[in-house]
Amino acid sequence: MNIFIRITCYCCTMLFMLLVFTGATYAEGKPLFSDFTPSTTWVMDSNSGVKLLVLTSKPEGDEGIVYDWVGGSLNGYAQGEGIVKEYKKGIVTCFYKGSFVRGKMQGHFIGKVFGANEGSIEWNCIDGNLTGKLALVSAKIKMEFNMENNKISSGLISMPDENSTIEIKCANGQVISAKMNFANGSYEGGFNRNGMNGRGILKTTDGTIYEGEFLNNNKHGKGKLIFPNGKVYIGDFVEGEITGDGTLYDSAGKIIGQGRWEKSKLVESTPAANDPVAYYTRGLTYEQNSKNDLALADYNHAIEMDPKCIEAYKYRGRLYEKIKKYDLAIADYSSILKNDPNHGSAYVSRGECYRVTGRIDLAIADFNQALAINPNDVNAYIKRGELFAAHKQNDVALADLNRAVELEKSNIPFALYSRAKLLKNMGRYEDAFEDYKHALRNAPHDIVVYFERGNLYEEMRQYDLAIADYSKGIEIYPIVANGYQKRGAAYGKSGQYDLxxxxxxxxxxxxxxxxxxxxxxxxxxxxxELTEQQEEAATYYQEALKYGLLDKWKAKAESRLSGEWNSYKEWM
Incomplete structure (x- = not known):
């Protein structure tokens, strides 16, 4: 998907295979030009030995090309009007006719090239130097250049079938600017052999507009990017990515992100003074980068500026949940409900905190209230169902989770996960497998489903199937330690100790x-141990004891450290 003008030609054919489009759409970062330095070189007629100066992009000549001169000569040089035929491996690649003076092209030349870009050609020469118009017209492409002493001063290239054109300006034979229209947009600005360079404006048909600096066909430097949805970013770019200092505005011109960016992600925000939204937005960025103390400070500051800022309470409450400060989270969710008594998700979040801290009646009351506000609240049904399931109230739990499955519209089937777990605990394995299967149809790349189904296979001692599910999860997301732990256990239980x-x-x-x-x-x-590596095994038994083990595992580890290796022979 790029405009790629390639100069890889020889002799006369050079000019017309030298500017070859391999597509008519823009793709950032792809080179547009290779070197284009039309020149001339002396060659000899393959039969008579007459010398003449021909057009080439290889001043040193090309051993694969031979020439025939049909015309007069003077002192061994082509003289007068005649025809030049150019051959490659015995096949005519082009011919042209015009006048030669002492072997040098003089005046107007016309001819034809053959091959992929078969078409008519013409150019003008003064004393063997390209000067004036140079053109190729074929079924697929039309090129016109203005030449000055073998150097391009300007040109126009068009591809009618692709609705694409490129107009170039040159200085000293080098392209310095271009105006292009292509299938998915347009560009006008600085240009050279590597494509867009310097300042320019790039527009694509989806409504994206970039105005700013380019380097080697990439947005690079300072620029302004307007998105199709009306958002605008002004700031730094590096190799086509939003990277560096910059500001993102919404379609109404309000700042929604400001600070330091890396690959279009805000990594360090600079909030505007007295703007709680900017502070809790930066807090979210800190939290996403595991900088919880800085995130908490920003959430606090946002709430200080606006004690009724529901979003700041929500994000701070969520952070408190994450760090297991549940009473503080409950206080934040209660503050939301004080400002908005019909905030259903705050009831669900507070109810979950009550559940985790063992205040079951309060948790159920909050889930009930959330459902009273919104009878179709999927998350409330899931949380209440999970609470009932944890207390072995399977029938009411299943009723809640059935309703959640009916209502769930998310691409991530949380309700199906929870119902599958409940069905597994109720011994309804086939129904559980059906839910996992359904979940994978909705979310085929969700590792949680593969791990949960793998757990069920493992409980049923179907270790090969469990390993297959764990392996699939690892393939999708190979940096999660839990997947390797689960598969390692399945390998151990199935006797594959090396794995x-x-x-x-x-x-x-x-x-x-x-x-x-x-x-x-x-x-x-x-x-x-089971692969007869007792010395290293003892080291890890010792590490395991440092972190605490339940009695039967502790007994095995201690026996090994005391030198006793004959008990507990099987995998535990």
């Missing part, structure tokens, strides 16, 4: 939950 050890080693190289370190070290130790 189990490899998975646990991989898990330890990734970001791993501290609560799972004990069993990760323990299972790696087991795998090493």
């Amino acid at each position: 189990a050890a490899g998975d646990y080693r991989k898990a330890l190289q990734l970001k791993i939950a501290s609560s799972t370190l004990n069993m990760t070290f323990f299972n790696l130790a087991q795998a090493l």
Whole structure:
């Protein structure tokens, strides 16, 4: 998808295979020009030995080309009007006719080229130098150039079938600017052999407009980018990406992002003074980059500026949940409800905090209130259903989750996940598998479904199927330690201890939950022991004990460290 003008030609054919479009749409970062330096070189007629100066892009000549001169000569040089035929491997590639004086082209030449861009050609020469008009017209492309002493001063290239044109201006034979129209947009501005360079304006048919600096056919430097939805970014670009300092405005001109960007993502915000939205927006950026203290400070500042800022309370409450400060989260959700008593999602979020902290009656009351506000609140049904399921009230739990599945419109089928877990716990494995299957139809790249279904296969001791599901999840998202831990356990239970050890080693190289370190070290130790690597296994048993183990695993680890390797022979 690019306009690519390629100069790879020889002799006469050079000029008309030298500017060859390989597409008529714009693609950022793709080169547009190769070198184009038309020149002349002396050659000899293959039969008579008459010398003449012909057109080429290779001043040193090309051994694969031979020539025939049909005309007069003077002192061994072509003289007067005649015809030049150019051959490549015995096949005529072009011919042209015109006048020669002492072997040099003089005046107007016309001819024809053959091959992919078959068409008519013409140019003018003064004392062997290209001067004046130079043109090619074929069925697919039309090119016209103004030449001055073998150098292009300006030109126009068009492809009627592709509705594409490029008009170039040159200085000293080098392209310096261009005006282009192509299938998916237009460009006007600085230009050279590598494409768009310097300042220019690029427009695409979807409504995107960029005005600013380019480097090697990429947006690079300072610029202004207008999006089809009316948003506008003004600031720095690097190699086509929004990177550096800049500001993003909505379609009404309001700042919605300001600060330092990396590949179109705001990584460090600079909020405007007295703008709570800017502060909680920057707080979100900090939180996404695991800078929770800075995020919390920004949420606090937003609330100080506007004590009724519901969004700031929501994001701060969510952060408090994440760091397990549930009472503070409950206080924030309560502040939302004080300002907006019909805020259903605040009831759901507060109810979840009550559930986690064991205040079950309060949790149910909040979920009920959310459903009273919105009887179609999918999340409220899911959370209430999960709470009932945790307390073995399976029938009412299933009723809630059935309703959630009916209502769920999200591409991520949370209700199906929860119902499948409940069905599994109720012993309805076939129904659970059906829910997982349905979930994967809706979200075929969701690793949670593969891991959950893998767990069910593992419980049923169908280890090959479990391993296949874990492997699929790892293939989709290979940087999640949990996938390797799960597959490692399945390998261990199925007696594939080398593979189990490899998975646990991989898990330890990734970001791993501290609560799972004990069993990760323990299972790696087991795998090493069962592959007769006792010395290294002892090291990992010791690490496992540091993080705490339940009694039966603790007993095995302690026995190994005391030198006793004959008990607990099987995988645990």
